[in-house]
Amino acid sequence: MACAYCYVPRHKGYSNPITVFANIERISAYVKRHAARQGSKPEPNECDPVSWVYDIGENSDCSVDARLSDNVRDLVELFRDLPNAKASFATKHVNRDLLDWDPRGRTRVRFSLMPPVDAKTLDIRTSSIEERIAAIDDFVAAGYEAHVNFSPVVVRPGWLQDWGDLLDRLDAGIGTAAKRQLAAEIIFLTHNRGLHEVNLGWHPRAEDLIWRPDLQQVKRSQNGDLNVRYRTGAKGSYVQALTGLIAERTPYLRIRYAF
Known part of the structure; x- marks a missing residue:
């Protein structure tokens, strides 16, 4: 994979x-000790209403990693026995080997x-959008919680x-069970001058x-990088337009956060 916008290569x-x-x-x-120290989650938040959520794929695509090692399966099997925590990762690669892991x-x-x-221009060497949508029902049937990640919005x-x-x-490609549990995160594009070069x-x-x-303005990220994002004010109208469209076309799709 070599997605044109991805922040991961900037750190690798x-x-x-x-x-x-x-x-x-x-x-x-x-992770097991940390989850035990966390105890019960006191109140819902945008990540999950009940469980502490651990992102196990922030710096890689776990579906691809699982092609070469058992690391990801080890973590999926760990979290299935943690009553107060769940694993989470975003993916652009459909790896159907994961369907046998009983999460x-x-x-x-x-x-x-x-x-x-x-995607044709930006999502380089990834599974097609059609293939990703077609996998959602199968992952739900296999015991995964399946969400969608609208990112980056360009x-x-x-x-x-x-x-x-x-x-x-999306609406035509998934069934009732998937729609009942579906949620989305929406992330508008943030870019970086180094990656631009x-x-x-x-x-x-x-x-x-x-x-x-x-359309963009400079943004200093928490790690100190100078990035660019859509201009303040205009970006708010973009977010509002997309979330309104979601409410119209897929009203069952809960938005966890949008920025």
Whole structure:
């Protein structure tokens, strides 16, 4: 995978390697102790109403990692026995080997979706949007919690109409069981000058979509990086337009957060 917008390569030398941990037993033991110290979750939040949620794939795509090692399966099996915690990861790769792991509802798989016309340029070497939507019902039937991750949302001419078409595809492509438990996170594009410079050398067409100084402003992230995001004020109207479209086309789709 080499998604043109992904922040992961910025922290891994502008590559996107598969991650394998040699100390998975120590990691698992620490997570188990940490969850025990957390105890019961006192009140609902945007992550989950009941459980503490541990993102196990923030710096990789676990569906791909699982092709080469048992690390991800080890964690899925760990969380299925933790009464107060669940694992979560976003993915752009459909790995049906995961369907045999019996997660018992304690792992959330967030399928990343965007309009196919954007994915063709930005989601390089990933499973197609159609394949990701088609996998949702199967993952729910296998015992996973399946959510969708609308990320990144790219503003361009016709963007809202294409998102409406995507929502219609999603609605037609999943069944009642998936719709009952479905939730979404919405993340509008944040880009980075360093990655912009790299992309100009190997994938300039992507930059026509995601490097838009006329629409963007500088943002200093919590880690100190200088990034760009859509301008304050305008971005609020974009978020409102998309969330309103979701309420119209897929009213069952709960939005966990949007920014």
